[in-house]
Amino acid sequence: MASKNSLMTWIDRRLPVTENLERHLTKHPVPSKVNFFYLFGALLMVVFMIQVITGIWLMMFYTNTEEGAFASVEYIMRDVEYGWLMRYMHSTGASAFFFLMYFHMFRGLLYGSYQKPKELVWLFGCFLLFLLMAEGFLGYVLPWGQMSYWAANVILSLFGAIPFIGESLQVWIQGDYVLSGATLSRFFALHVVVVPLLMIALVVFHIFALHEVGAGNPEGVDIEKYRDKTGMPLDGKPFHPYKTFGALPAIGIFFIVFFAIVYYAPTGGGYFIEKPNFEEANFLKTPEHIAPVWYYAPFYSILRAVTFGIPFLGITSKFLGFIIFAASIAILFIVPWLDRSKVQSIRYKGIFSKIAMIMFATSFITLGYLGTKPVNEIRTFIAQICTVFYFLPFLLMPIYTKYEKTLEVPDRL
Amino acid sequence: MQITSSVVGAVTVAGFAVPFLSAWQPSERAKALGASVKYDLSKLEPGAMAVVEWRRTPIFIVHQTTEAIKNLPSLNQKVANPALEEGVSRTINEKFSIIKGVCTHLSCAPKYYPEIEPKAWDENWKGGFFCPCHGSKFDLAGRVYKNVPAPTNLEVPPHSFEGDTLIIGEA
Structure with a gap:
C-alpha cells in the first residue's frame, strides 16, 4: 500500500485527482431523501454515452453523400454485423434522450430546481435542450429518407420566412438553392462534431455548477443549514456510494425498457422512425402528411x-x-x-x-x-x-x- | 496597447471568418446545376398539367382551358392578393400558367384539382391547387385563397416563351 500511496501523492502533487474525487464523489453531499424524479439526470448521462458510442460506430459505415447516404444506412441494417443494433440503439436513444430530458426538466419546474442560486444550472440545462433539439433534427436528416428530406425542408423554410435576409440565409444554410447533398454533408459535420462537442462542454458546466450550489430535493429544504462535526450536512449523504449505487437499479430498469424497444418495437409504431423514412428522399414527391x-x-x-x-x-x-x-x-x-x-x-x-x-x-x-x-x-x-x-x-x-x-x-x- | 491589440484581434477574426462562412454558399457546381430548362408546350392539352424539374423544384405548367381563363377574374374576391402582375394566368402568354409547385407555407407540394365541382375543402371549388399538408388553397393561376396557412401566392419562376418552347430559368 505504501507504494500506492506514494504514487497517489506523486500524482496529486501534479494533478489534484484525490481532491477532485472527494469534492465531486466521495465527499460531495446529496440530499438523503429524494424521489424517482431525481434519477433522470443519471439516466441522461447513460443515454448520452449510448449515443456517443453507437454514433461513433455508425459513423464508421455511414456515407455522408446524397447518392450514398440512404444506401449506406441499408448497408448498416443488412450487411454490417450488428449494424441494426447500433442503428436502433441510436434511434431509440434519441427518443429516450428526449423522454428523459422532458421529465428531468419537468422535475425542475415542479421542485423549483431553477431558483436562486441554481439559475446557471437551469440555464445550461435549457441550452442543452436547445442543442439536443438541433442535434436530433440534424441527425434525422442523415438517413436521407423521404421524411428526413421533407421535414428538413419544412424547418429550413422557416429561416426563409425571416423578413429581408430570410431567402439568402436559407440558401446559405443549405449551400444550394434547394436542400441537397451540400446540406447533407454539412449537417453530418454539425451532427457528429460541432453539436456533440458543445453538448459535452455544457454537461460539464451543468454538473460543475450543480456541485457548487448543491442538488435540490422535493421538499425544497436547504440541507446546508445543519451539519455534523465533519461538515457533512445532517440530511446529506456522500454522492458515492449512496447516489451512484442508488442509481444502479434505475439504470437496470431503464435498460430493460430501452432494449425491449430496440428489439421489439424500434420504429415505435412510426413515432420513433416514421414510415416514409424507409423510402429514399425524392424531391419531386412530397409525402401526403408531414x-x-x-x-x-x-x-x-x-x-x-x-x-x-x-x-x-x-x-x-x-x-x-x-x-x-x-x-x-x-x-x-x-x-x-x-x-x-x-x-x-x-x-x-x-x-x-x-x-x-x-x-x-x-x-x-x-x-x-x-x-x-x-x-x-x-x-x-x-x-x-x-x-x-x-x-x-x-x-x-x-x-x-x-x-x-x-x-x-x-x-x- | 489594449485597444490596438483588440482591434487587430477583431480584424483577424473577422478576416478568417470570411472564407469559413463563404464556404457555406452554393458552390460553382451548385450554381451550374441551377441553369435553365426547356419544355415543348405543343404537346400539352388544355386542362392538362405538366411537371418539369428546375433547380430540383417541381415546376407546374398548366394549359388553362377557356372556361378557366373566364373564371379566374371572378375569384378576385376569394384570393388574398388579386393583383395580376402579367395577365390572367400570371404569364405573358395567358393560356399557360408557370408555377413553382412548392407551397409557400412549409414547402409541401400542392395537388392539382382542375375540376369545377364541390370539394371537401370548398363547396364552390373553381379548380386550383390544394395542399394536403396544411390545407392551403390556391386558384388555377396559383393565387392563394384568404384565411389559409400559406402567406403568399405560389411563386412564378423566371421564364420566357420562344414560339412553342418554354424556357424556365431565364426571364
Whole structure:
C-alpha cells in the first residue's frame, strides 16, 4: 500500500485527482431523501454515452453523400454485423434522450430546481435542450429518407420566412438553392462534431455548477443549514456510494425498457422512425402528411397553430409562427426570473402554482398529440387554445407566485 | 496597447471568418446545376398539367382551358392578393400558367384539382391547387385563397416563351 500511496501523492502533487474525487464523489453531499424524479439526470448521462458510442460506430459505415447516404444506412441494417443494433440503439436513444430530458426538466419546474442560486444550472440545462433539439433534427436528416428530406425542408423554410435576409440565409444554410447533398454533408459535420462537442462542454458546466450550489430535493429544504462535526450536512449523504449505487437499479430498469424497444418495437409504431423514412428522399414527391417525430410534436403544433400574421407590421403568419415556436423554448430560459415564490417546491406552493403546472403539462401533451396528426379546423382551434395555455403559466408566474399563499417549509428533510 | 491589440484581434477574426462562412454558399457546381430548362408546350392539352424539374423544384405548367381563363377574374374576391402582375394566368402568354409547385407555407407540394365541382375543402371549388399538408388553397393561376396557412401566392419562376418552347430559368 505504501507504494500506492506514494504514487497517489506523486500524482496529486501534479494533478489534484484525490481532491477532485472527494469534492465531486466521495465527499460531495446529496440530499438523503429524494424521489424517482431525481434519477433522470443519471439516466441522461447513460443515454448520452449510448449515443456517443453507437454514433461513433455508425459513423464508421455511414456515407455522408446524397447518392450514398440512404444506401449506406441499408448497408448498416443488412450487411454490417450488428449494424441494426447500433442503428436502433441510436434511434431509440434519441427518443429516450428526449423522454428523459422532458421529465428531468419537468422535475425542475415542479421542485423549483431553477431558483436562486441554481439559475446557471437551469440555464445550461435549457441550452442543452436547445442543442439536443438541433442535434436530433440534424441527425434525422442523415438517413436521407423521404421524411428526413421533407421535414428538413419544412424547418429550413422557416429561416426563409425571416423578413429581408430570410431567402439568402436559407440558401446559405443549405449551400444550394434547394436542400441537397451540400446540406447533407454539412449537417453530418454539425451532427457528429460541432453539436456533440458543445453538448459535452455544457454537461460539464451543468454538473460543475450543480456541485457548487448543491442538488435540490422535493421538499425544497436547504440541507446546508445543519451539519455534523465533519461538515457533512445532517440530511446529506456522500454522492458515492449512496447516489451512484442508488442509481444502479434505475439504470437496470431503464435498460430493460430501452432494449425491449430496440428489439421489439424500434420504429415505435412510426413515432420513433416514421414510415416514409424507409423510402429514399425524392424531391419531386412530397409525402401526403408531414409529421415530426413525437419529441418535436408539441413545438410543431405551436408552429402550425399560428394561422394569422400581423399585416400592418409586414409579419406573415409563417414568420409569426416561427417567432412563437422559438418563444416556446426561449421562455424556459427565463423561468428563474419569473418565479417570485418564497418556497421552491410545488409541495409548499399555493393552489395557483399547482393549477399552472397541470395546465402546462396538459397542454404540452395535447399539443404533442395534435402535432402528429394532420390538421383540420377543430384540431387547429384546440392547438391554438393549448398554445395559450402553454404560455400562460409562465407569463403569469411573476404575479401568482408572488401573491399566492404558501406553506411553511420544514427545517429538516 | 489594449485597444490596438483588440482591434487587430477583431480584424483577424473577422478576416478568417470570411472564407469559413463563404464556404457555406452554393458552390460553382451548385450554381451550374441551377441553369435553365426547356419544355415543348405543343404537346400539352388544355386542362392538362405538366411537371418539369428546375433547380430540383417541381415546376407546374398548366394549359388553362377557356372556361378557366373566364373564371379566374371572378375569384378576385376569394384570393388574398388579386393583383395580376402579367395577365390572367400570371404569364405573358395567358393560356399557360408557370408555377413553382412548392407551397409557400412549409414547402409541401400542392395537388392539382382542375375540376369545377364541390370539394371537401370548398363547396364552390373553381379548380386550383390544394395542399394536403396544411390545407392551403390556391386558384388555377396559383393565387392563394384568404384565411389559409400559406402567406403568399405560389411563386412564378423566371421564364420566357420562344414560339412553342418554354424556357424556365431565364426571364
